Amino acid sequence: MTQALQQYRRALTLARTYYPKAFTYFAIASAILLALALLNATVPVLLREATNRLAAGDAMSIILVTAAAYALCWTGAQVLEWTKNILSAAVLVRCDAAFYRAFFDHLLKVPQAELRKLDQGVLVADAQRSKGAFSALTSTLFWIVLPTLIELLFVFAVLATLISVAFAAFFIMAIVGLVGLSVLLSRKAKGIHQRIMESNNQVMSHFTERMRLVEEIKLNNAQTLEQQRFGTKVGGFIDSVTVGNLRIGLLMLLQVTLVGALLLASTLYVVGEVAKGTYTVGDYVMINGYVMQLTMRLALLASVLIELRNHLVLLDRGFHYLDLETEPQGLRTPDTDAEVLFELEGVTYRAEGRTILDKVDLQIRQGHTYAITGPSGAGKTTLLRLLVGLIQPEKGSVRAFGTDTRALDRTALLDAVSVVTQHPLLIAGSVAENVRYGAKGNLSDDQLNSLLGQLGLDAHASDTPTTDRHVGFDAAAVSGGEKQRIAIARALARGTPTILLDEPTSALDVESEERTIDVLKANARTLVMITHRPSVIAKADYVIHLRGDGTVRMSGRPN
Ligand SMILES: Nc1ncnc2c1ncn2[C@@H]1O[C@H](COP(=O)(O)OP(=O)(O)OP(=O)(O)O)[C@@H](O)[C@H]1O
Ligand SMILES: [Mg+2]
Incomplete structure (x- = not known):
């Protein structure tokens, strides 16, 4: 009592x-x-x-x-x-x-x-x-x-x-x-x-x-x-x-x-x-x-x-x-000028008893485009989530912008990095509302329209302008490819120099995909993209390949 x-x-x-x-x-x-x-x-x-x-x-x-x-x-x-x-x-x-x-x-x-x-x-x-x-x-x-x-x-x-x-x-x-x-x-x-x-x-x-x-x-x-x-x-x-x-x-x-x-x-x-x-x-x-x-x-x-x-x-x-425990929140601010943006040192990550990443070392440097590849279930999404500190490794350390993600103020980190997830969620509302969601500054209508135009989202045969179109509950009123491009537009609207994307163009045709990747490259200094597509891999400076046995191999040269 x-x-x-x-x-x-x-x-x-x-x-x-x-x-x-x-x-x-x-x-x-x-x-x-x-x-x-x-x-x-x-x-x-x-x-x-x-x-x-x-x-x-x-x-x-x-x-x-x-x-x-x-x-x-x-x-x-x-x-x-x-x-x-x-x-x-x-x-x-x-x-x-x-x-x-x-x-x-x-x-x-x-x-x-x-x-x-x-x-x-x-x-x-x-x-x-x-x-x-x-x-x-x-x-x-x-x-x-x-x-x-x-x-x-x-x-x-x-x-x-x-x-x-x-x-x-x-x-x-x-x-x-x-x-x-x-x-x-x-x-x-x-x-x-x-x-x-x-x-x-x-x-x-x-x-x-x-x-x-x-x-x-x-x-x-x-x-x-x-x-x-x-x-x-x-x-x-x-x-x-x-x-x-x-x-x-x-x-x-x-x-x-x-x-x-x-x-x-x-x-x-x-x-x-x-x-x-x-x-x-x-x-x-x-x-x-x-x-x-x-x-x-x-x-x-x-x-x-x-x-x-x-x-x-x-x-x-x-x-x-x-009473559910909340995530630990670090206080340190990221060094946005760091040359090495993300660094894994001896990282081991296990889920449900299975080793997803096994003593992985990795560096992602500012100013390049990286493609992360590997079979389904190899741990690509897991790697991305580790990079931004959404999850923590069992062993080893993950540093983002020079600081261990455990000690990092994630809010500050996510002011410098945009992430497009594998299954992006749109909120019930218009395309414009979804693109502006998370953008710090005011995005003018012209900027918005230009962004949608670059991504090929303006060519909709309808009386309603694309910006006013409603995406519906659970994005039921837009196609899979449109949903992906709205999520990409959202990341671009945030204007961060670094963008991480998890199979961002998997639902797009080859032509739209190439155009989308070019827009991303033109707008972001550093891109990290998970992808299975050779055409996307070809646009990357480095390829990070997850073999599926917990090991990772990095290849490529900066152009
Ligand atoms: N929260 C979780 N609980 C248990 N297991 C998980 C969890 N998240 C991921 N896994 C497991 O970890 C492994 C790696 O998952 P991950 O999503 O990183 O794979 P992926 O390489 O992105 O695959 P895909 O190409 O299919 O997206 C999978 O076997 C998955 O079942
Ligand atoms: Mg995945």
Whole structure:
């Protein structure tokens, strides 16, 4: 429980970091709650007063007291309630948002290898649920549990003063006993929520994965099979939710029955005492008022306490992502004038137990074009990722611009180097947006058009200018070759003197490919290209050949 509270405090800190203003709203809402509890506790006292005066035949003052009870207290409470609701909505949405932003910011810093292990469907579901859990916890703790406690204190004070301390103590003990029971029962609910969540995760994960494969499913005529499989998955979800809700419902029924019994017992006791003449009719009205008010609160409290455990579990899951280790970040700035841009010394890299690179030594010098070749799976992409410090070798060192990539500030390095990956990702948006993505300075429309023209991207037979064309979600609206050239244009738009490319023209025809490589050579001082194509290799000064057994051979001469 203490751990859970610590996590909740951590979540509050997140909210404060991202939205300091939310705490002002929070403070005002809490002050309003205090006033509300006071008003709510006052209504039955005024009604008692009115009833006693009615019994005494003082007709005139009854009107005044009743008016005070309803017009002032009750209406006042409603107005405050709604003011609080408006403020609490403002606080809660910021709690939600802070959680989302913390997820986003943190996951951006987690190493790719770790990110790849995450199930996207489950990640999205967890992010959504844990941010919901955080705001639900806030509203439960501060706007249900806390006001109920304050109200109980007021009620105790009133009953002790107007009736007797013994009665007040009994009344409050009975209620505290019921709340304690709710807490005990809520422990039972934890496992139920966990099972529901897990089966929901399975559905989300299956759904997200299959939605990426729609075309593959169609091409394999697997629609019927996939529909059946999804039906089975969802069936499991229905079962777990139905059984879970049945059990939660039974727990709730038990609690509600006990609350009802307390209501009946205390009413019967007071009626008996009124008959004996110990209490006045006004006392009866007041106590009855409290019983009604508090039983409603208790029923609400019982249901939120069952949910409370669930929220804590969900919050914990959220923090599991926020606890993923981030990439180490060096501080040293690259020496952009270095003659040797990249240098590997005795580099060994292993993946899944297989040696991809074995004690490799290599130098890449400024001002030349390098082609990296080798069979599929030889480790070409791995080498490129080592060069920019996205991964680290098991043994040996990789230096970029004179500094070990472990100690290098990668942000600064990537200000000097552009990388075009083997499967470049385009963001949903226009061609222009994609080309400008990552460009530091302002790229004028003329520069943009000239760049697209050089890469042969302007010859599209359409009314829409190329720059305004939308690439679609997952670049579904452009061809493979167009996608590659947009990614190359993006690298050129960044204007860095060094460009690294992973099979950048694999989807292009020979003529477009030659033109693209020429544009790249004309714009960058140093080019490093992974390629299988002889025509591209011919344009390189040096060839770095990965043999596929972990060894590397460099050949060629500068022109
Ligand atoms: N994250 C990873 N986890 C496990 N194995 C990996 C990972 N990344 C790469 N590998 C393995 O490392 C080897 C080299 O992969 P790499 O992508 O560098 O090859 P490549 O030479 O670029 O191949 P291709 O020409 O097909 O693109 C492959 O056997 C691959 O399966
Ligand atoms: Mg590759």
